[in-house]
Amino acid sequence: MSRLETGLLKSQRFRRAREDDWRRLERLMDKAEKGSLSKLTDEEILAVPTLYRSTLSALSVARETSLDQGLIDYLETLSARAYFFVYGSRSTLQDRLAAFFRTDWPAAVRGLWRETLVSGALMLLGALVAAWLVSAEPEWFYAFVPGELSGGRDPAASTETLRATLDGAHDANGLSVFAAFLFTHNAQIALLAFALGFALCLPTALLVLYNGATLGAFFTLFASRGLGVELGGWLLIHGVTELFAVVLAGAAGFRIGLAVAFPGQRRRLDAVMDAGRTAGVAMGGVVVMLLFAGLLEGFGRQLITDTALRYVVAAATAVLWGAYFYAPRRETVRVR
Structure with missing residues (x-):
């Protein structure tokens, strides 16, 4: 098995093990960014920081192990979106x-x-x-x-x-x-x-x-x-x-x-x-x-x-x- 094939296999295994959390975080961010923040349940709001930290950890591992660039870009974008939800001000202009x-x-x-x-x-x-x-x-x-x-x-x-x-x-x-x-x-x-x-x-x-x-x-x-x-x-x-x-x-x-x-x-x-x-x-x-x-x-x-x-x-x-x-x-x- 070539080095490239080995890298792809590692990336696929890495993605499968954590992809459910990423997809859930992505759905919550989509919901919040579409103006439906008030529709998030208490459970979903509390889950976002945990999912955010998990995604950051995955991003760190992906960078250290040189996984495929597409996965790294995806995780960086998702982490940035979640960061503004967790740490940004959510007050409106009004x-x-x-x-x-x-x-x-x-x-x-x-x-x-x-x-x-x-x-x-x-x-x-x-x-x-x-x-x-x-x-x-x-x-x-x-x-x-x-x-x-x-x-x-x-x-x-x-x-x-x-x-x-x-x-x-x-x-x-x-x-x-x-x-x-x-x-x-x-x-x-x-x-x-x-x-x-x-x-x-x-x-x-x-x-x-x-x-x-x-x-x-x-x-x-x-x-x-x-x-x-x-x-x-x-x-x-x-x-x-x-x-x-x-x-x-x-x-x-x-x-x-x-x-x-x-x-x-x-x-x-x-x-x-x-x-x-x-x-x-x-x-x-x-x-x-x-x-x-x-x-x-x-x-x-x-x-x-x-x-x-x-x-x-x-x-x-x-x-x-x-x-x-x-x-x-x-x-x-x-x-x-």
Whole structure:
């Protein structure tokens, strides 16, 4: 008997001794991959890891004894399919999205509470400093608010012109353009505050301060004309969500920057990766908040012109976000 015939005989005997297990594993993988995972019985699910290990063992023997390449290829493919069943995540896209909104995002935001307080304090500080400077000297307004953002709503504008921009009675198209520009401005600040956090937090801090200063300068201008209450309603109907998103983006940037600057006992790369997981989840939610703020800006503010009602909507969004992120909840364990 030739060496080739001997090898083929060994391969056939090897296959016959184990082929039933391979075929069973293959049928179970076919069933699972066709979307029928829920139809697998408990016995079948428990059998898959055992069959998988048996197949891996057979693959190892086949490689060591140089059995025919066709059998080795078959076992490699079957082992790879079973590996993803045993070790891979079997959650659907809907499951992942549900887990993100139900637990992952709120948990990430709660984990950033210290950075959130710092970010919020910096924004408030920027607003107070700008308000003080503009109230003392109106020309400071131009240092904090670029011309394309003010759109003529500056100290040179009349009180009636400023009032008309709040109630929509005048220059409605210009108001819409200004509102869209303001939203885009805040969204850019939020994304940059996160993206530049790695630079030891300094760009993030400056951006958050600047955003607060812009708001402080605007409010001081309108308040000096007796329009502070009206401006508050005009801004906050969407600003509660939008500004909170900026604060959270700043907090995420601070988490990254602090990990770079102070990694502790861990390697700096490990510290940054760990911080990035929490910050990244929080930023994924910030994008959702900005989209929601855009809807409020595009529809709510244009349709709701009563100042009192605007404050009601603003308060409702504040309660909504506060309860969603910080209300006590029972954590659920995610099964992979």
